[in-house]
Amino acid sequence: MTQYIPVTTCHDCGLLQQISHMPEDGAVKCCRCAATLRKRERVKPEKSIEHTLALVITALVLLAISNAFPIVQVDAEGHEMASTLFGCVKYLFTHDMVFLAGLVFLTTIGAPLIQLTGLLYILLPLNFKRIPPFAPQIYRLVRIITSWSMLEVLMLGILVSVVKLSAMATVAPSIALWSFALLMIVIAAILNDVDKEMLWGLISPDTKGRDTQQYKSGVQLTNCHNCHLIQALSAEHTSSCPRCMADVHWRKPDSLNRCTALVIAATVLYIPANLLPVMVVSSMGKTEGDTIISGVMYLATNGDLPLAIILFIASICVPTIKLVILYLLLITVHFKSQWRPKERTQLYRLTEFIGRWSMVDIYVDTLMAAMIQIQGLIVIEVGVGAVAFGAVVVLTILAAKAFDPRLIWDGMEKEK
Ligand SMILES: [Zn+2]
Ligand SMILES: [Zn+2]
Incomplete structure (x- = not known):
């Protein structure tokens, strides 16, 4: 039996290369620009789905707690004030700052919510060996929205605000503040936990192993910008990714x-x-x-x-x-x-x-x-x-x- 070696192109420099050895819990780097090409996590693959699902459910509970309670309670000259994160967005919206309201909402509430519910939609059925409908499209959306989730930056913003506020009032941290801190850690763990290649293989079994098939020499190969599946391009240097349906171009x-x-x-x-x-x-x-x-x-x-x-x-x-x-x-x-x-x-x-x-x-x-x-x-x-x-x-x-x-x-x- 012929054993095919996986091929991939680097997303940062475009070099076509073979991955002859995949370390059990390490990363494979591009031999030209040192970009990370593949990463395998420490959790055993069969345990990985269950593990990530538990983290996603925890994160959703924390997201609900973080938004249900005021971030901090401020007491200035006998006046007590408190605001939830959504209250802050509403403040911007009612003060004619619609763009900022949208930006703060997207980066702190909308993006994490879509990211987590999207993962729940995919991982829950997968845990029972089922593939939910439109799973590749949903996972593609999750990957796009993840870059707009900025909870770690919000956490730094909250800490800076607490220090600034404590100069003019008495500030008491509430449960939402601790919940935000935990949420930030759990989301980082989720991102580190998901073995993307394995997940793509599970939700799109038809395209599994495409990176090991043989391509004729001279065919223009490139990876999908979104799911990184390697594919041959048409004469117009474009194609539609068979795995996540994204438009694939030779160059952006x-x-x-x-x-x-x-x-x-x-x-x-x-x-x-x-x-x-x-x-x-x-x-x-x-x-x-x-x-x-x-x-x-x-x-x-x-x-x-x-x-x-x-x-x-x-x-x-x-x-x-x-x-x-x-x-x-x-x-x-x-x-x-x-x-x-x-x-x-x-x-x-x-x-x-x-x-x-x-x-x-x-x-x-x-x-x-x-x-x-x-x-x-x-x-x-x-x-x-x-x-x-x-x-x-x-x-x-x-x-x-x-x-x-x-x-x-x-x-x-x-x-x-
Ligand atoms: Zn490279
Ligand atoms: Zn794709």
Whole structure:
């Protein structure tokens, strides 16, 4: 019997390669750019479904608790205030900040809810050896929405808000705060627990083993962007993935143009995001606006140096570094530069990893404004700068998603 060796193409550099040995609990890395090609988890495959299902149910219970109770209870001058996460979203919505309300809702409630219910829909029947209808499409949605779930960033935002609030009031953490912390850990465990290749094999048995079949030489092979199934492309360099139904392209279509447009839009909005106030405080008849920079300076000069450093990195360094890297990648790819392709690919991965952390400022502003509303004494509102800043964060995340890192390596190959 002929034994076929699995083949795959690297999602970051496009190199076609064989996986001759899969370590039991390790990761296989690309031999050219060191991207992780396959990862196998420590849990035994037959136990894996049951294990992940238990974690998903736990996470859903924690998500319900986190949203049912106020995040913190604030007592300022005898005025007691508390707000749930949904209360914060409602605050933004009723104050004409629909974009921010949508963004906060999507990243903290909507995305985790869709991610967890989607996994429950797939894993519960699988546990009883059944495949639910539309399982590949649902799993595809789960994988797309997962990148928009930002609970770990929200957790940092809550901690920063608690420290800031405790300077002006007595703050008591509630059950929802602990529940959020646990939820963050359980979701990280779920992401680490799911053996994606095994799950795809179970929900789409027809396509199982396709990575080990023999392809004629000269056929253009590529992996699906979503489920990573290897497939041959048509003469037009496109196909529809037989496993998750996503459109598969040789390279992301119009990658450079889309990425350039998004980066320019983000750069334009970066100016009002830094010049306009992100938070407006009205106290004793005086109204004062705080920009991102003045907020950080205020914290630094008032003895909250660790907090000032966190916000400086998340709100000033991260968006700036991200824009600089994206410009560097766009320019070098446009001129087909041969300069350090591996390092440029690593820079691309860095932009994907750090982008979400800028959301901290949005969460802090929202929580502070939703909590501190004592008419006649002190009222905090979210400033219009926060809307521009939120748009910068979203646009840079979309720009990084639009960029195809394989273009870095295409320039190298054509020159040879
Ligand atoms: Zn690679
Ligand atoms: Zn696919």
